[in-house]
Amino acid sequence: MVQDLAFGGWSGILIMIVYGLIMLLIGFLTFLKNKNVRESNDEYYLGGRGLSVMVLFFTFYATQYSGNTIIGYAPTGYRMGFEWLQSVTFMILVIGGYLLFAPRLYVLGKKFKFITPTDWLEKRFRSKGITILGSILMLYGLGNYLLEQFVAVGQGVAGLTGGTIPYQVGVVFFIIIMLIYSWLGGMRSVAYTDTMQGIALLIGVFVLLVGSIVYFGGLPTATDYMQAYAPEKLGVPESNGIVGWFSMLLLVFIGASIYPHAIQRIFAAKSVKTLKKSFTAMVWMPFITTGVVFIVGIIGINAFPGLDTFESEKLVGMMANVIASQNALFYWAMVLLFGGIIAAIISTADSVLLTFSSIISKDLYGRYINPNATEPKQIFVGKIIGIISVAILLVIAWYPPATLYQIFVLKFELLVQIAPAFILGLYWKRLHTKSVFVGMIVGTILSAAMTFANYTPFGIFSGLWGLFINLVICVVGSLLFTVSRSEEEAVDKVIGL
Amino acid sequence: MLKLKKEPIKNVKLWIVLGVLFLLSVPWYLPVGSYKPIIFGLPYWGWIIILDSIAISATITYAFLFLWKVEGEDTNTKGDE
Numbered sequence: 251m252v253q254d255l256a257f258g259g260w261s262g263i264l265i266m267i268v269y270g271l272i273m274l275l276i277g278f279l280t281f282l283k284n285k286n287v288r289e290s291n292d293e294y295y296l297g298g299r300g301l302s303v304m305v306l307f308f309t310f311y312a313t314q315y316s317g318n319t320i321i322g323y324a325p326t327g328y329r330m331g332f333e334w335l336q337s338v339t340f341m342i343l344v345i346g347g348y349l350l351f352a353p354r355l356y357v358l359g360k361k362f363k364f365i366t367p368t369d370w371l372e373k374r375f376r377s378k379g380i381t382i383l384g385s386i387l388m389l390y391g392l393g394n395y396l397l398e399q400f401v402a403v404g405q406g407v408a409g410l411t412g413g414t415i416p417y418q419v420g421v422v423f424f425i426i427i428m429l430i431y432s433w434l435g436g437m438r439s440v441a442y443t444d445t446m447q448g449i450a451l452l453i454g455v456f457v458l459l460v461g462s463i464v465y466f467g468g469l470p471t472a473t474d475y476m477q478a479y480a481p482e483k484l485g486v487p488e489s490n491g492i493v494g495w496f497s498m499l500l501l502v503f504i505g506a507s508i509y510p511h512a513i514q515r516i517f518a519a520k521s522v523k524t525l526k527k528s529f530t531a532m533v534w535m536p537f538i539t540t541g542v543v544f545i546v547g548i549i550g551i552n553a554f555p556g557l558d559t560f561e562s563e564k565l566v567g568m569m570a571n572v573i574a575s576q577n578a579l580f581y582w583a584m585v586l587l588f589g590g591i592i593a594a595i596i597s598t599a600d601s602v603l604l605t606f607s608s609i610i611s612k613d614l615y616g617r618y619i620n621p622n623a624t625e626p627k628q629i630f631v632g633k634i635i636g637i638i639s640v641a642i643l644l645v646i647a648w649y650p651p652a653t654l655y656q657i658f659v660l661k662f663e664l665l666v667q668i669a670p671a672f673i674l675g676l677y678w679k680r681l682h683t684k685s686v687f688v689g690m691i692v693g694t695i696l697s698a699a700m701t702f703a704n705y706t707p708f709g710i711f712s713g714l715w716g717l718f719i720n721l722v723i724c725v726v727g728s729l730l731f732t733v734s735r736s737e738e739e740a741v742d743k744v745i746g747l
Numbered sequence: 748m749l750k751l752k753k754e755p756i757k758n759v760k761l762w763i764v765l766g767v768l769f770l771l772s773v774p775w776y777l778p779v780g781s782y783k784p785i786i787f788g789l790p791y792w793g794w795i796i797i798l799d800s801i802a803i804s805a806t807i808t809y810a811f812l813f814l815w816k817v818e819g820e821d822t823n824t825k826g827d828e
Contacts, residue, residue, distance in 0.1 A: 332782075332789075335796045339772050342800055346765065346807045349755040353815045357749045469788030477785075485780035486792050492775045499772065522749075522817045530808045537800075677756070747751050 261582075262411035265589045266420070270427045272446060273596075277431025277439040287436050290625045291365045294436035295608040296518040299360075301441055306519055307528040309441040309601070312448035313511055314344065314532070315539055317402045317595035320455060323540060324569075325562045327547020331476065331483020334544050336495050340502040341536035345529055347507030352516050354676045356525060357747060359517040366605070367513045367672070368613040373744055374675045378618075379687045384668050385613045387694065388510045391665035392606045393643065394658050399599035400425070400647045406592045418648060424592070425640060428600050433633060437518055440600045447593035452539070454590020457583040458566070459542045461573035465580075466553040469545060475552040483551065493709040501714045505666035508673070511605040566591075606639065607632035663697040663713035670717075670724045678728070679741050685727020693720025753816035761810050768806065772799045 280287075287293045301309065327334040355370065364370055367388065372381045400421055407420025415423075431439045466472075476484040487495070506512075519525040550565045553572075557565070574584040611632025616623055623631070646658065671686045697716030706712060733741075755761055774792045782790035789797070 332793050335793055335800075336773070339796070339800045339803065342804050342807065343769075346803065349761075349807065349810055351756075353751060353754045353756075353817075357751055357817065360749055470785075471788075473785050473788045473790070477782075481780070481782070484782045484785075484790055486774045486777045486782070488779050489775075492773055495773045496775075499769065522815070526811050526815065529811050533804045533807045533811075537804075 260414075261585050262407075262588070263414060265585050266407065266411065266415070266423070266592070269450075269589055269592065270423065273427055273431050273443050276442050276446065277434040280431075280435030280439045280442055284435065284438060287434075287438065288626060288629055291608070291612055291628065292363070294629050295365050295604065295612075296514065297437035297441060299518055300520045301437075301515070301518045301524065302520055303524045303527045305441045305445055306515065306524055307531050308445040308448040309597075310512070310515055310528055310532050311535060312444035312451060312594065312597035313515070313601040314341070315451060315535075315594060316399065316598035317406060317591045318398070319540060319594065320451075320458070320543055320591050321402070321406070321566045322563075323543045324547040324550060325565045327544045328550045328557070328562050328565050329559065330491075331480065331548070331551070333483075333487045333491050333495065334547065336498060337540040337544055338536045340499050340506075341540050342533055343499055343503040344506040345533040347503050347505075348516075348529055350504075350507070351673050351676055352507075352525070352529070353522075354745075354747065355513070356516050356519065356522060358676075358744070362744075364517055365514075366608050366613055367508075367510045367668075368609060371668070371671060371675075372613075372617070374741070375671065375683050375686065376740070377683050377687065380671060380683065380690070381613065381617070383687065383690055384671065385609050387664045387668055387690070388609055389606060391661045392510060392602050392609075393639065394661045396599055396602045396606065396640075397643045397647055397658055398661070399595050399602070400643060403592060403595045403599070404647070406588065406595060421644065421647070424596055425644070428596055428603070429637065429640070432600055432604055436629075437514075437604060440604055441518070443600065444597045447597035450586075450590040450593035451597075452590075454587040454594075455539060455542050457587050457590075458546055458570065458573075461580055461583060461587075462546050462549045462553070462569055465573050465576060466549050466569070469548060472549050472552040475555075476548075479555065480551060490709045497710040497714050501662070501666065501711055501717070504669055504673075504717065505662060505713065508669050509665065510609065511601040514605050514608070603636060603640070607636040610635045610639075660698055660701055663701055663711075663716060664694055666713050666717050667693040667697065667720055670721050674724060676745060679738055679745065680728055680733050681724065682728040682731045682733055683737075685731065686724050688727065689720040689723035692723055693717060749817050749819045751816075752818050753814055755810040755814040758810070758814050761806070761814060764806055765803065768799055768803045772796060772803065 284293070292298060323337055327337070358364065358370065362369070362373055364373070368381055368385050371384045375381070403424050404417040404421040407415055407424070408417045431443060473484060516525065519528070546569070547565070550569060554565065554568055570584045570587055574581045611628040615631050616628045667690050670689060674681050675686070693716040696719055697712045700706070700712035700715060707715070774796065777792050782792070784791050786794060
């Protein structure tokens with residue numbers, strides 16, 4: 251995406267090393283302050299359920315906004331024009347999605363000491379099928395999400411250093427740093443580094459905006475140009491654009507808030523007050539993050555007209571390149587920008603990896619493979635399987651298989667299939683366990699098949715079709731089949747608050 | 748023990764307001780292709796979407812702060828931050 255950035259070289263290497271060292275330092279200090287961190291799942295995976303407002307806010311922020319928010323969203327704005335204003339609304343709706351379940355889940359998480367999202371599914375349904383299927387869907391989605399971050403960090407590093415550091419070296423360098431600090435302090439390290447990384451991301455986004463406005467002219471210049479040459483990107487979109495827009499908002503509202511690493515942050519909050527404050531701050535961040543990146547994409551229309559889809563993917567690199575060549579100030583500002591992009595990628599990857607390990611170590615290993623394992627043993631197994639998974643993902647990142655590539659694209663389409671079980675289960679006592687299981691399977695297969703076939707009837711995304719069928723099966727099944735009185739009483743003990 | 752006193756999902760008015768704002772957040776109700784007047788470089792309908800998004804953020808903020816109430820012991824003794 252940004253490989254052909256000509257500036258950089260030694261300054262790129264310097265900032266990369268400085269970043270790496272700061273992250274290591276944060277991990278090491280966390281370790282010194284909390285030496286018992288690897289004794290229990292609660293401490294390691296949830297930071298002892300003690301994250302304060304600022305740390306919780308930044309870890310939500312740096313996790314939700316990945317490197318793609320800058321290097322991928324600006325080109326999308328470039329191609330779609332003002333229709334991409336939806337990126338502001340959908341990031342707001344992600345937080346709105348928490349209104350559906352976070353208040354209740356937080357209370358239950360405290361009461362029953364949930365560590366992973368699967369803990370909730372297990373407590374609610376007491377069904378091996380749902381627990382295992384839910385875990386697999388989450389692991390699959392998270393694995394592919396992680397893969398995407400690895401690919402992005404390599405390209406980011408290669409771009410930042412002008413190719414001085416090859417793609418692979420960059421990826422390995424940051425993965426090792428990430429593993430070390432995660433191991434040293436678990437969730438605490440991840441959340442503290444997220445704080446630093448979130449700030450770097452914000453600085454990066456604003457530096458890019460200021461540079462673009464100063465050098466290429468602001469929004470009025472860009473819209474003047476669009477009036478003459480690209481009015482279709484300026485006007486109200488046509489009906490298929492509208493349908494795509496609505497289905498994006500809906501999918502994100504229901505689906506994005508149940509990202510497993512986001513749910514773990516609900517469990518990690520120190521109190522309801524901290525959680526509320528973090529959410530209310532998060533709900534305003536889209537305006538100064540995706541909103542700013544959107545403006546950069548629009549300015550790009552005027553700055554680099556006529557790029558095709560493939561070329562436009564490199565938009566941020568091309569803009570940064572031109573801005574950096576202006577003077578020393580802008581040069582260093584752009585070095586900061588790329589540091590911010592890498593920080594954004596790493597902060598997403600570390601959170602995903604920690605959640606990934608927790609699901610393996612606690613939900614699969616600790617629950618089914620070796621139920622007698624102590625918590626330190628579970629954490630250890632999680633780390634080892636974490637490394638093995640990272641190694642496999644790296645091989646896939648470097649040698650992408652030619653034929654099965656699409657199985658690595660599925661993320662959200664699969665993750666979203668746990669939403670009915672997850673959300674309806676909180677409120678509906680008569681929700682029928684077997685119907686939930688069947689709904690999850692059918693929804694998953696349908697979404698996957700439609701994604702492979704690239705089939706999106708009425709312009710509505712495949713994940714949403716799968717979710718719709720899944721939901722219908724859950725609801726109709728629960729209305730048709732009765733839940734036994736003893737089962738209903740058992741459920742009432744869990745969710746009857 | 749924590750007890751939920753109020754939860755946003757049960758507030759019908761909240762979902763009516765959010766539902767209306769959601770419908771207004773996509774410009775299906777405006778003439779296709781129109782963009783004039785342009786104010787500070789943003790077409791008129793872009794302002795509508797931004798204002799609507801601000802209203803959504805404000806509504807969600809209100810819901811988190813005032814429609815979500817818990818009672819009971821809620822401080823973590825282990826919390827170090």
